[in-house]
Amino acid sequence: MRRILFLSIALALQTAATTANAQETRVATEAIPSQPLDRALNALSRQTGLQFVYSAQAAGNPQTRAIPAGLPPEEVLEQLLDGTGLRYRYLNATTVTIEAETAEAVPAAAPPTTGTAPDGAASLQADVAPQELESIEVVGSYSRSLEQAVDIKRANIAFSDSIVATDVADFPEQNLSEALQRMPGVTIERNKGLGTRVNVRGLPSEFTHVSINDLATASGSGGRDVEFDIFASEIIQQVTVQKSPTAADEEGGIAGSVQISTARPFDYNGRKLVASAEGAYNSISEETDPKFSFLASDTWGDWGALVSYSKAQRTNRTDSTSGINFRPMSRFLEATGPRADQAAEVLERDAGVIVRNPLDRDETNRIIFQDKVGDRIYLNDQDKWGATASLQYKPSSNFSLTFDAMVGGYDTVEDEYDAAAYSASSRSTLDTIHEYDDTTLSKYGMVVLRDVSYTATQHEFLSKEFIKNTDYSQYSVAMDWKTGTWTIDALVGYSGAEKTSDFANLKHVAYAPSRTRWTGRSGETIPSADPASFDMYDSPERYLFEAYETTLEKVTDDKYAAEVNFAKSLDLAFLPALSSVQFGARYTDKSKERYYGALNIQGPGPGDSSWVNTRTLADSELRWVTDIVPGGSYRPKNLDWRQASNDYARRTFRYPGFVTPFDDGQYYRVDEEVASVYAMGNFHFDVGSVPVVANAGARFVDTSVLSSGFHQIQNPDGSSGYTDAPVSKKGSYSDLLPSLNMTAELSDGLLLRAAASETLMRPALTDIAYKRTASWNSFRFTDGNPDLKPTNAKQWEVGLEKYLQNGGLLAASYFWKEIEGVVRNELTGVVRNVEKLNANGTLDGYYDFDVYQPVNADGSYEVNGIELIAQLPLSMLHRSLEGFGINANYTLLDTSLTGESDLGIPTPPVGLADKTYNFTLYYENDRFDARVSYNYKDKYVEGIGYEMYPIWRDAYDQVDISIGYKLTDRVKISLKGINVTDNETTGYTMDPSFPTMYEFSGRRISLGLRADF
The missing domain is CATH 2.40.170.20 (TonB-dependent receptor, beta-barrel domain)
Structure with missing residues (x-):
């Protein structure tokens, strides 16, 4: 089975140690553990912002050794590929191919000094010949979203669990709280068949701290708990439930911290357009309700813009x-x-x-x-x-x-x-x-x-x-x-x-x-x-x-x-x-x-109480409740x-x-x-x-x-x-x-x-x-x-x-x-x-x-x-x-x-x-x-x-x-x-x-x- 990987920084991990300049300095990142090459490249992509294009079928997927933290990306790549018969090659400032050493000789160049750095789901750069890389972009894969969630969990220094876009948006959820209920230790409170508040590890909902794009969220409840039923899951890109805080976190939350992220334009490489529509039927009300959503994103040069919208009844x-x-x-x-x-x-x-x-x-x-x-x-x-x-x-x-x-x-x-x-x-x-x-x-x-x-x-x-x-x-x-x-x-x-x-x-x-x-x-x-x-x-x-x-x-x-x-x-x-x-x-x-x-x-008027004890229910317009x-x-x-x-x-x-x-x-x-x-x-x-x-x-x-x-x-x-x-x-x-x-x-x-x-x-x-x-x-x-x-x-x-x-x-x-x-x-x-x-x-x-x-x-x-x-x-x-x-x-x-x-x-x-x-x-x-x-x-x-x-x-x-x-x-x-x-x-x-x-x-x-x- 042919397997093509596109590895990118689509999900920005809020680790305590962030990356320094890839060309001039060492990177302060997590160590890359020994694992198959595709997963090691995935981890390196998140840490550095580099994008990798790699065919596991053509080049193999060898086991790599553990690489200590603190090395420049080039040294990490050299150690990862040492003895594998593979080499790396920079196509531009942010895109790197991994290919067999026997391929047509092109020096393993140093990274260019200029260029943009999109950090989203990778696709091919314009100067890469499709026949050379035989590349396609895989979208909407549930198993891939689970893999990304596992990658986030592994790279995070704290105890955490995550769901990403496909898992959030592509399951039969009525709102964001119902999307979260499948995460370990997360349960929801239901009210008349609808998920409302979120409980982490069984503790009361007010023990959970919630933020969107690193900003604590107001929902009008007046408490510390957030009424998740007001949020549509379709406009959410990623949710991480962090169960052990670091000092950098605004609030740890006794139960945990729910960190929600919305999409940004450089999460995607170039133009992206997604639209969906559905009708939902309730078996008791016998009503059919519409829902539709769309996302549009584009990048041009140093700039990018994104809008998304969801509406449901x-x-x-x-x-x-x-x-x-x-x-x-x-x-x-x-x-x-x-x-x-x-x-x-x-x-x-x-x-x-x-x-x-x-x-x-x-x-x-x-x-x-x-x-x-x-x-x-x-x-x-x-x-x-x-x-x-x-x-x-x-x-x-x-x-x-x-x-x-x-x-x-x-x-x-x-x-x-x-x-x-x-x-x-x-x-x-x-x-x-x-x-x-x-x-x-x-x-x-x-x-x-x-x-x-x-x-x-x-x-x-x-x-x-x-x-x-x-x-x-x-x-x-x-x-x-x-x-x-x-x-x-x-x-x-x-x-x-x-x-x-x-x-x-x-x-x-x-x-x-x-x-x-x-x-x-x-x-x-x-x-x-x-x-x-x-x-x-x-x-x-x-x-x-x-x-x-x-x-x-x-x-x-x-x-x-x-x-x-x-x-x-x-x-x-x-x-x-x-x-x-x-x-x-x-x-x-x-x-x-x-x-x-x-x-x-x-x-019938202000201060008038003439209806009390004189008007009966029979005086009103009555209908069978059903x-x-x-x-x-x-x-x-x-x-x-x-x-x-x-x-x-x-x-x-x-x-x-x-x-x-x-x-x-x-x-x-x-x-x-x-x-x-x-x-x-x-x-x-x-x-x-x-x-x-x-x-x-x-x-x-x-x-x-x-x-x-x-x-x-x-x-x-x-x-x-x-x-x-x-x-x-x-x-x-x-x-x-x-x-x-x-x-x-x-x-x-x-x-x-x-x-x-x-x-x-x-x-x-x-x-x-x-x-x-x-x-x-x-x-x-x-x-x-x-x-x-x-x-x-x-x-x-x-x-x-x-x-x-x-x-x-x-x-x-x-x-x-x-x-x-x-x-x-x-x-x-x-x-x-x-x-x-x-x-x-x-x-x-x-x-x-x-x-x-x-x-x-x-x-x-x-x-x-x-x-x-x-x-x-x-x-x-x-x-x-x-x-x-x-x-x-x-x-x-x-x-x-x-x-x-x-x-x-x-x-x-x-x-x-x-x-x-x-x-x-x-x-x-x-x-x-x-x-x-x-x-x-x-x-x-x-x-x-x-x-x-x-x-x-x-x-x-x-x-x-x-x-x-x-x-x-x-x-x-x-x-x-x-x-x-x-x-x-x-x-x-x-x-x-x-x-x-x-x-x-x-x-x-x-x-x-x-x-x-």
Whole structure:
């Protein structure tokens, strides 16, 4: 089989030691280990910027010996080719051919002193005769993208894993987070069938630092986590997840650092044009959604320009029974009057439970009833676009100046139609306990009421509309300059996002006796024996209008950054092991500003409440819910109901001139400034016959925070009531973060890698902010805490990596982290006699509200685990398997952390799954390719209900497929499927016999066409 390699610097590796002038000085690069010649040339290409054209079939692919770092490229080539019968020849300043010594005699010339240095996917230079080199360019190869990812992993001094353009863009992904889920140790959080946030090694998403083109990314979430669903994977060129930091990294991230790169014009040699289009069909919504993207790039002389654009629409329906959470009996027992007395009597009569002290929450919170059963249909319409632009000036291989821009928008409209029964209504109490469970959770002293009739359940029909618009933008200018033994690079940039969330809820309520119970997969509400009970799904005349609730939130998230780095190659007689040093500084200025308001409409005009308790659901325009949303019947149950559509609600209840006003008391702003400096050294030495490469350094980080907002104070004039008074507070902290990374090549292709570091993750800006959020149904306030400090971690990792021919890799590593200062919500006070109103403005009662704040928890906890990787072209096992391969990884975690349960119920950290693994089987030849991918995420805690009861998301697995066929060398048709087995999503509270969720999002099938020129 003929094999032609084009080796180039298409993927710029951010190694600590960068290259110096290839003509005049030695290069400060990683040592090139012994390996087949094609892979050695690939490594040299990345390190120097040279491009190699080489036919392995014509010239052979001999094994080379290890070459120490610090040699000029010509000396490296001479040592690589010594004894092979091959020679090198410069065609111009950046292109080198490797050919047999018996070829037509042309001297192995020294490199020319002038010329351009494109550093992208190589193709032939204009002065090279095609018949002499017999060269073609191979594009769109999945196996080649895996090989490039392995090359990046091998060359990086730190623990890392990567995916590159073909792998990112050519799999059935809906967004960038889903593209990342196939990387070792990376899992994603799913929301109604769509990947959203990214977890690295099972740690919470806010423990992961994310940057695009070396600039920390804003997504409008207000936290440190990035909402990856706003980014289209088609405009991304490369993603590296770095799991052990170096001192040069802006933030290490306790879980890791996701480094995203977009394309630049000199990534390609000359003109490049790619266009693709597809249609995707969702099995539940029965809608077909379009998506298209293109990339255009060209270079002329010293200049290059690139633009890319992607636009996609997605209409996805999700059917779900949910909201079936635990509710503590303190809800009824702490109520004043006969409701509490009746609850205590029924408990003793029907379950034999005697309540000793109704105000002792340690007792009453261990008696559980079902909070709510909701039957819900969601329809999510998304309109997403993203674009990048890059203008690059590169007069030589020693200097480049690049302007990068990335802009986009992510607009969603989600309609939720909810028929629910709220057992814990303020009017209700226990009537009859039909079934209770005092054994399943008896070790926690808990009794669960499985099947109960209630005196006045709050039955609800809710038509909810969520409109979210996110606009993001990022601009940066980067300079890379090599002069003599010095390398200087600098960056200035801006990253920002603005998110607007408009929420509305048309609420109709009917109070009546009913019976609510757990079923095998979820829960249900049915009529009780009380003659006043009714069929909640088919009695619209019983439901009274309560309110058309609206909220409006606007968040701006901005970050400015400036950075400069210096690297110098060294050749010290007294310390020959020190090959280079690097130092630099960075300054960032980040801010988050939030406006929020709420207003309920209760009549046809401002201040009018004439519709309350007079207008019924039957007075609205009603349709069967399965007709309002596209698709077929409701999947979890044999059930249908009539409801008012959100379109009708908006037209009917928003009177002319209505706006939701912002509330000054809900405003806050957080400003954060960070200045940091670092220094590190790169070492190359031998221990016996084993070459060792090490990087050691430290980063000093100084942070100042200003949090501003409003807080309620007693009216200063002595009158009753409260006033929102402006408040602000400053905070600061500093940290010294050392790091050490090293590799040792124990034998040919066998690499021992080790790392140790200290790192941090800053608290979310929303947690720092001055604000008070009320949860009226939970009887609690949540305050911000400007005094929060970062969460810190000490960590180390050791691993073995075996690099095989043709891009194969077997790797195993063990990692350990000690994390302290974890941010938790804790009870910090109580506000007595808080007035609580119903949605219609009537008095519900006066209650004591708990005040919770995020605090840095005392003590520390450990997380450790193992990570296994197998990436194997199966042709290495037998010739008949040519074209087949596997790409698999497995991560196993363990932790000493217990959760935040106020009842002391042990639980792992929120979001941490003990086991995750991915397996992809692929086949490809010159025309056809096929891939089947299976990913699995073990069960994990997704939240702590009422700060007491861990709510678990069940283990989830998914099968995705991709099939492609090249109609021509440049045009490819593909068929892709997401969740082809149509798996449901389920969850439970504490034990699977208490389900909380039974949800279907369907499968997604797409057909696409791609042209590459």
